[in-house]
Amino acid sequence: MKHILLLAITCLSLSAATAAEPKVGAALPALSGLLPGASLPKTSGKVVLVDFWASWCAPCKASFSAMARLHQKYASKGLVIIGIGVDDEAADYQGFVSKNKVAFTLAHDTQHKAADFFNPPTMPSSYLVDRKGVIRHIHKGFKGAKTEAEYTAEIEALLAE
Amino acid sequence: MKTILLTTAALAAMMLSSCSQHLVRVKPYQRGNLANPLMDASRDSLLLAMTQHAYFSREASFGGGGVGGGGCGCN
Numbered sequence: 001m002k003h004i005l006l007l008a009i010t011c012l013s014l015s016a017a018t019a020a021e022p023k024v025g026a027a028l029p030a031l032s033g034l035l036p037g038a039s040l041p042k043t044s045g046k047v048v049l050v051d052f053w054a055s056w057c058a059p060c061k062a063s064f065s066a067m068a069r070l071h072q073k074y075a076s077k078g079l080v081i082i083g084i085g086v087d088d089e090a091a092d093y094q095g096f097v098s099k100n101k102v103a104f105t106l107a108h109d110t111q112h113k114a115a116d117f118f119n120p121p122t123m124p125s126s127y128l129v130d131r132k133g134v135i136r137h138i139h140k141g142f143k144g145a146k147t148e149a150e151y152t153a154e155i156e157a158l159l160a161e
Numbered sequence: 162m163k164t165i166l167l168t169t170a171a172l173a174a175m176m177l178s179s180c181s182q183h184l185v186r187v188k189p190y191q192r193g194n195l196a197n198p199l200m201d202a203s204r205d206s207l208l209l210a211m212t213q214h215a216y217f218s219r220e221a222s223f224g225g226g227g228v229g230g231g232g233c234g235c236n
Contacts, residue, residue: 087193
């Protein structure tokens with residue numbers, strides 16, 4: 001009976017962990033806690049785009065050039081882009097980073113702590129956060145120019161707030 | 162006895178419902194191995210062509226690889 005209760009509590013806590021994944025309207029958690037050891041830029045008072053990517057994901061590769069353009073255009077106005085790589089192997093992550101050089105911040109989620117917390121619904125998934133630290137938009141996947149246009153409109157609106 | 166059985170059944174239902182999500186489903190960010198080109202069954206075009214040819218020849222009487230035909234051997 002004791003074991004059954006213990007198992008039940010474990011499973012219930014796992015269910016609770018799933019239910020806590022960030023949604024639109026939720027506050028962005030402290031990324032430093034989810035990405036130990038990563039050097040992250042200051043995000044307070046900035047519009048933040050948190051993007052989950054992997055080296056094996058073709059749309060992620062396509063999204064990098066779009067995000068590089070967004071960074072170039074809006075970084076000076078208060079946009080911070082943080083790309084979180086979820087590769088299992090450090091070599092895969094490094095290989096992708098060295099082939100796709102970008103100016104925005106990249107971090108390797110080595111223990112999948114951030115991915116487990118955010119539970120991104122697709123690859124790539126991105127979370128657009130306003131200056132107050134509230135998640136305002138969640139993008140599932142990257143559909144080329146269409147998604148880039150959506151990013152641009154949303155970022156401009158959030159920067160103007 | 163009845164209470165114990167009901168409690169056990171309820172706990173088992175709770176465990177199965179939550180564990181299945183965590184232990185069975187591969188999350189999108191965990192699909193690195195599945196996305197590996199080596200996992201593609203048709204990665205070798207020559208092998209694929211040969212297999213299809215063998216299949217078509219063997220199953221010709223049923224229309225081969227999807228080609229219409231009635232088993233006359235003339236397709």
